[in-house]
Amino acid sequence: MRDKYEVVIGLEIHAQLKTESKIFCSCSTRFGDEPNSNTCPVCLGLPGALPVLNRAVVEMSAHAALALNLTINQESIFSRKNYFYPDLPKGYQISQYDRPFSERGWVEIPTSERNESGHAIEWKMKRFRIHRLHIEEDAGKSLHEGMRESASKSYVDLNRSGVPLAEIVSEPDFRSSWEAYDYVQYLRRALQYTDVCDGNMEEGNLRCDANVSIMPRGAEKFGTKVELKNLNSFRFLQRALEYEIDRQIAAVESGERIIQETRLWNERDSKTYSMRSKEEAHDYRYFPEPDLPPLVVSETMIEHVRQSMPELPEARRRRLIEQYSLSPDDAAQLTDTRTMADFYEATARASANPKSAANWILNELVRELKNTGTDISASPVGAESLGAMIRKIDDQTISGKMAKDALIEMYKSGKSVDEVVSEMGGGQVSDEGAIREMARQVIASNPRQLEQYRSGKSTLLGFFVGQMMKASGGRANPQVVNRVIKEMLEGEGQQN
């Protein structure tokens, strides 16, 4: 059924810029403070109070715009978007309308459909166009108590009123829920790399709305679009899109007409519900904000921002593949955050073994971090320390098995690899004489197994190796052990 239709998705993302003060006043943007404690006449919308634009908002917006290849307009205009809502005390929101901060951007990123178990099928590079990025203020927050009961109450918290947002509007370029998912993931990473947004959908500092329509494959005119809201996590976004695509196809197949409306995702039921039809939609009566001059951004400032741009996630992913011969998957995981990528590159340098550094971070260290709920920026084992440990494996001072135990101990205690190894009784034993002596004892104390081995039960080699490792407290060099014990069991051993 899916094959008969083409899916068209456009995305609108609201990213909260992480300035310390609000967009038009000096109130704090701190999250979680006492309700209504971070307010003043400007963000309370009191008559006569005048907005003054926060310079940090412009700088952060410029970073975001350049990260998404948008052209920054030398002059943009703030407009009033008029509507009534209890948590919008002015009765309008200051936003941008016909002359936005920036326009015509794009990102080119890897994207893939996923199989039933959520694994990527085939990564392909695809370019998604971005229509615009404009600046606006956030509204306050309404909290409802006992929503469906007769004695329900509503509260308004205006701490969020006037918090700066960048609204990023894509072109309708997404053809599946996974393309949309990969794009939002990338956008979040780009905003985090440029340090302008925390990018946490669950905490609401990155919010996403989607427009979805379907049309018969090959058609030129898009179908009627439905707006989806309440997509509070990456998983919800993808699942809601998937549900909505199926719903629209089923409706069209049964002869129904899709109506233009806004629908809310309900995670509990895994369904979207109609919130309002567009017939009741607002007419925002936009007009230029008379209390703010046009926003003029100089070439000098844009150049200054350009100079201070970090390497962006996709560029860094490609460089890591090239420079350290990493697999695309490993490189993607290692560039998930800027701190992760920095940690990796520092470990690669300290260890002089980039491939091994990637494996130790992605397998062993990430597991410990997950188990203890720790971010890599606060890892008890630093990049230098992990690099030193990898060098000890490479020069055969310790075995891979010892290193795994050592890392867990280093993680727990914060000690260096040298301290931990010496507490474990010293490094790996590679001395052939010592290992030969140990092998003699092991063979002598297991005569029955020796006989079985010699009568053809060669699988018992594993048993002898195990006994050797046990006798050495795990410190014997496994390669030397394997070679020596085999030799002694088969040939030289017989003469003893």
Ligand SMILES: [Zn+2]
């Ligand atoms: Zn204020």
